[in-house]
Amino acid sequence: MKFTCSSTDELKSIAAQILQAFPQHRIFLLEGEMGAGKTTLTKSFCEILNCEGAASSPTFSIVNEYFSPSNKKVYHFDCYRLKDENEALDIGIEDYLDSNFYCFIEWPEKIFNLIPSNHIVIQIEEEKLIRKITVTEAR
Numbered sequence: 001m002k003f004t005c006s007s008t009d010e011l012k013s014i015a016a017q018i019l020q021a022f023p024q025h026r027i028f029l030l031e032g033e034m035g036a037g038k039t040t041l042t043k044s045f046c047e048i049l050n051c052e053g054a055a056s057s058p059t060f061s062i063v064n065e066y067f068s069p070s071n072k073k074v075y076h077f078d079c080y081r082l083k084d085e086n087e088a089l090d091i092g093i094e095d096y097l098d099s100n101f102y103c104f105i106e107w108p109e110k111i112f113n114l115i116p117s118n119h120i121v122i123q124i125e126e127e128k129l130i131r132k133i134t135v136t137e138a139r
Contacts, residue, residue: 015044032124
């Protein structure tokens, strides 16, 4: 799947289309440069899933937990500050990933060896205020 958007208002529609296209998936990896829109897209996913409260970047906490009436919990990870995979293991990342709750993971390359093979990769590129979003299924 490929999307192009020029405003953050369009991200909610894109998030909805991604979730509809992959209804059985729970692990979504968000890749892109700093400021590309990974957290903004995750906020849109949380809106679609009717999460309580506003989603925010978990840069300092590593993981934020949100509550959704339909899926109960949604986890949002920002692995940017992790030094290695052992730090992710220390916070119990495997339990989160095995929970069957939605997991949206920013900077997944920091923990790639810990991520189950069945996941969705969302690549975000920003060029002159236009975001190009490519979604692929990994197995």
